[in-house]
Amino acid sequence: MPELALRVDDVSKHFGGLKAMRHVSLTLEAGERISVIGTNGAGKSTLFNCIAGTFPVSSGTIELFGENVTRTSAAQRARRGLARTFQTSRLFEQLTAAENVFIALGGNEFRGGLLRHFRRDTARWDRVARLLDRVGLDGRGPQPVADLSHGEQRQLELAMALALEPKLLMLDEPAAGFSPAERASLVTLLRELPQEISLLLIEHDMDIALAVASRVIVMHDGEKILEGTPDEIRASERVREIYLGGSIDHAA
Amino acid sequence: MSELFAPKRTGVARWLPWALGGAVILVAVLFPFLVDRPRFWLPNIGVRTIWLGIIAMSLVFLNRYVGLLSLAQVTVAGVSAYGVGVMMVTFEQPFVLAALVGLVAGTLAGFLIALIAARTKAIYFLMITLAIGQVFYSWASQAIEVTNARRGLAPVLKPDFGFLNLNDITSFYYFVLVIGILCYVLCRYAASSTFGLTLQGVRDSPDRMRALGYNVNAYRIAATTFAAFIASVGGIVLVLDRAQVDPDVVSLGSTLDVLVVAVIGGVGSLGGVFAGALVLTLLSNFAQNLTDRYMTLTGLVFIIVLLFAPAGLAGIGKQVKGLIARRRTPRHDAPQQDPSADQSAEHAITEGKQQ
Ligand SMILES: Nc1ncnc2c1ncn2[C@@H]1O[C@H](COP(=O)(O)OP(=O)(O)OP(=O)(O)O)[C@@H](O)[C@H]1O
Ligand SMILES: [Mg+2]
16 A cells, blocks of 8 residues: 555534535545645635644544644644645745745754854755755845745745655645746646655646646535546536636636 | 855945944943043943843844844843842842842743743734733832832942952943943844844744744744843843842833833844934933923934834934935836835734734
8 A cells, every 4th residue: 555645534624604624535645746726715725724734623634644643733744744835925025035945944954053154054055046946046046035026936935845855745826926938847847856755736727737736636615526637627527617607717 | 056145235335334333332432531521421321321222122133033022121131130139139149140140030031921922923922021021010019028129129239350340430331331242242143143044034924934844932932032131131231230129120111211212223223222222311311401301302202213214213324325216216116125124113013924
């Protein structure tokens, strides 16, 4: 039996009276790539926040790499090998792009040198430079976050998640605001991720969602309504109905 | 390989901060020779400015680098001052031991306050630290066995180290000046360490820090404890300067004084506090000659600074630079002002991002 990276079992999340997510279950094998699609307000980001520990679940359990993490904090899950991006960028607004990645590199491991001048940690800065290059932000390191374009901020989000060298990577609409060229390089980057990294991807751009995933989960109105291969999803009447009935335009 | 840092500043931008800092230190060193009545100026203006500045600097450090506005910094300084008072007056111990006890007590108090308050959001942090300060004030006003209640503990005599007699007013001033500079250097050092940069991550997005695996509370507690250590140093200078410690030291008025100093100096700048403290000590010493409404005048100065220099005295340089730049360039693409200076003034109160 292949090792499970993630197991979400019958998880619900209520915000007061609003049932944002109801009885969702899914599993993700080590190295597997799954896309989560669905209309606005379907509960995709809520699912992410529950998995990552940003929100406590209302009911159900979440297992990460075989361990029950339902009651653990977001930081503990990150240290176990989970990295996520936020749908609306949460960056260190008053710092530069390079400094953002520098901080991201320090989270997972407690390394000495906390009291050294931060510029002196050349090994860490080398890694910062490589990560910036990898997501297409070469040369933008010295820019304050406020001076980055929306697309660049998304790239920075990605670099910070990759900095953790995660075993499970969860990306919440990483391509929002990307130009076609940036979308193409995102797909390349995701395809080139090391084989053993598991990926959970929320993406409105169907081309990206279907291109990188081997399985697709469709959410609607707080529930998981369908799961299948990209071909099955493409062919599904139900998906077409939801998307045409919904407000989303999925033509990329 | 990708560029990581902005190119080194050139020209005026490079040497001006150094020149300014050098000038301030030069004036501070020559201060005893520049004033007509050193017996008045050195203690009432010089020394007082420095300890007010040190305590306010601990508040500014927390606000600028961690995004926490703590109103308990005066309380922490007071705990340290009471530690010295109890050791020297009640137990008749030598100053050095008393100072150590004061430092430990104040730092520990800051740590405990952090344990209680670190989980709370911005405005609640402010309220909790204020409440803790008031609880300590009323305790200090009543605990006759420990604090001698309203009368306080006196006299706290300045020590004579042999090579350095702090009863000599000029020696005492230089002693305090060195301590002030050391505190400033220590804060700057902490801010430019990996620890300090990480704190700024906690300030800007606690959620992101958690998602990266950081223990946000631990960082907040560590920073608050560090700031408490700085405030405790201020408390020791304070108790030597006043030669006694009584509940006034930790009153709401003193808390407001420090807050006013921080805002006038600029809550975004560590060095600015000394400018703010100087303004306040000058006002409190000379306003009485001009008007008997000292508080009214302080309030007016406060409002004027907030209106015309929202980032405080330390932010004026950047403001002027922004104005010049705006004159030079066409209006529509006027460059953005440095956001850090302007925002941080309001940051702690208005931004409820922390959780
Ligand atoms: N923190 C919150 N508090 C209250 N309600 C919330 C919160 N987060 C999400 N919701 C609600 O839960 C529902 C699902 O939201 P969610 O963000 O998960 O949708 P989504 O599928 O990610 O949509 P989108 O495609 O727009 O990102 C929505 O009705 C939303 O308003
Ligand atoms: Mg979403």
